Amino acid sequence: MEIDSLSSLERREILLTDIRNAIEVEWANPLKMNNDDAVLRSSLTLSDIDSAYARMRRFSPLLRQLFPETEYRNGIIDSDLVEVPRLKEALNSPRIGANITGRLMMKLDSHLAVAGSVKARGGIYEVLKHAETLAVEHGILENFEDDYCKLAGAEARKFFASQKLQVGSTGNLGLAVGIMGAALGFQTIVHMSGDAKEWKKALLRSRGAVVLEHAGSYSEAVEAGRLESKADASSYFVDDESSQELFLGYAVAAKMLTAQLQREKIAVDKQHPLFVYLPCGVGGAPGGITFGLKQLFGEHVHCFFVEPTQAPCMLLGMLTGLFNNISVQDIGLSGNTQADGLAVGRPSDFVGEFIMPFLSGSFTIKDKRIFDYLHLLWEQEGIFLEPSACAAIHGPVCMGRSAVMDEYKYDNNLGRYMANATHIIWATGGNLVPEEIRAQLLAKKL
Ligand SMILES: *Cc1c(COP(=O)(O)O)cnc(C)c1O
Numbered sequence: 001m002e003i004d005s006l007s008s009l010e011r012r013e014i015l016l017t018d019i020r021n022a023i024e025v026e027w028a029n030p031l032k033m034n035n036d037d038a039v040l041r042s043s044l045t046l047s048d049i050d051s052a053y054a055r056m057r058r059f060s061p062l063l064r065q066l067f068p069e070t071e072y073r074n075g076i077i078d079s080d081l082v083e084v085p086r087l088k089e090a091l092n093s094p095r096i097g098a099n100i101t102g103r104l105m106m107k108l109d110s111h112l113a114v115a116g117s118v119k120a121r122g123g124i125y126e127v128l129k130h131a132e133t134l135a136v137e138h139g140i141l142e143n144f145e146d147d148y149c150k151l152a153g154a155e156a157r158k159f160f161a162s163q164k165l166q167v168g169s170t171g172n173l174g175l176a177v178g179i180m181g182a183a184l185g186f187q188t189i190v191h192m193s194g195d196a197k198e199w200k201k202a203l204l205r206s207r208g209a210v211v212l213e214h215a216g217s218y219s220e221a222v223e224a225g226r227l228e229s230k231a232d233a234s235s236y237f238v239d240d241e242s243s244q245e246l247f248l249g250y251a252v253a254a255k256m257l258t259a260q261l262q263r264e265k266i267a268v269d270k271q272h273p274l275f276v277y278l279p280c281g282v283g284g285a286p287g288g289i290t291f292g293l294k295q296l297f298g299e300h301v302h303c304f305f306v307e308p309t310q311a312p313c314m315l316l317g318m319l320t321g322l323f324n325n326i327s328v329q330d331i332g333l334s335g336n337t338q339a340d341g342l343a344v345g346r347p348s349d350f351v352g353e354f355i356m357p358f359l360s361g362s363f364t365i366k367d368k369r370i371f372d373y374l375h376l377l378w379e380q381e382g383i384f385l386e387p388s389a390c391a392a393i394h395g396p397v398c399m400g401r402s403a404v405m406d407e408y409k410y411d412n413n414l415g416r417y418m419a420n421a422t423h424i425i426w427a428t429g430g431n432l433v434p435e436e437i438r439a440q441l442l443a444k445k446l
Helices: 008-020 035-041 046-066 068-073 085-092 119-137 148-152 154-160 172-184 198-206 218-230 244-263 284-300 313-320 351-355 367-381 387-401 403-411 415-420 435-443
Strands: 026-028 081-083 103-108 164-169 187-192 210-213 235-238 274-279 301-308 361-365 422-427
Touching: 008 313, 026 403, 035 284, 046 068, 046 119, 046 148, 046 244, 046 284, 081 244, 085 103, 085 367, 085 387, 119 148, 119 154, 119 164, 119 172, 119 235, 119 244, 119 284, 148 154, 154 172, 164 172, 164 218, 172 187, 172 198, 187 198, 187 218, 198 210, 218 235, 244 284, 274 284, 274 387, 284 301, 284 351, 301 313, 301 387, 313 351, 313 361, 361 367, 361 387, 361 403, 367 387, 367 435, 387 403, 387 422, 403 415
Parallel strands: 103 422, 164 187, 164 235, 187 210, 274 301, 274 422, 301 361
Antiparallel strands: 026 361, 081 103
């Protein structure tokens, strides 16, 4: 039967069967809305992103002081946008046959200051917002115009030492929250899932955070942390499964990318579409960035998520309409993947439904292919990314060569503008991976 003649219900059934069988899939979201309508019905707005950005700027003098590595960006946590022409050529070679047209770029959040992953955006933002709220409540800061470097002073540190900060994580969010929290002097407790890497735990301990190891999955580590924090009035929990603060911290990235594209004279309009490919775990980071980009570029930006075939929790939630009421384990998948930042069985409790009207689609990828991309990127561009981040490289490949995406381009009148497109692979992590682990990953063949 022709794919065109299948009803959307039948298509959904075929997709769900493939997902259940851990087969790689490509999905164009039939419920994506006209951007103006999606913006209108959204409970968060551009002004929420603007105030989050203003908050990051208020904290920039403090960040410069606490983390001298942020000095050259004036205390703002952001990353370079680089072109990756050799990767593009290799992906377009007959072996892979990606057929990418336009420019292929990478947003190197892998190299973000402090935490070396996209979590430095959301995680640090939420810690700073909490610290600001406490400091204003307790008279350490008089108002938002006060000198934020006071927060590194003796009075503030003494106060923060009486306060707890907790988070549940597969690793990277723990690093961002743990390092930032400990740097301010909070008692910082990181609940790590069983798949969290040893080096991340060791790094956190060296910065003064307490690491509690849980045998179970990411969801169980989050639940354990949430319960422990709830029982303690002096404790604040950064909840990766439901936090709007994290989400807005990620969304700020869109403002920074806009400025960067302008500086590089890269147009984004009807004739120059922008495609952004984001690895997705619980959904906060890719959801927040997508939300920000859609506010700023509207229908001219096309955002896609990429998830591992064993942990496609966001796609499963969206396809079934059950969002966080279904887990990948419910359909017989393991939730296990070498892409530890994406090893999430159940999505965020708000991102799926919230981002659905904005999202262009999703792809899933097998671990074996993630490692192929990891090696290829290293060989071609000398850039090392952790496996989770490499999943995003599958985005432009699918966009160029899949029949489902040909249809997406047709439906969105993109066909004749694809030669002018800019594709951005959101490189979400990798710079803090220790040398010997890097060598192991680069030698690994699945
Ligand atoms: C956390 C993470 C992601 C995905 O972010 P979510 O908010 O969990 O969807 C992607 N890549 C890396 C490296 C991460 O650490």
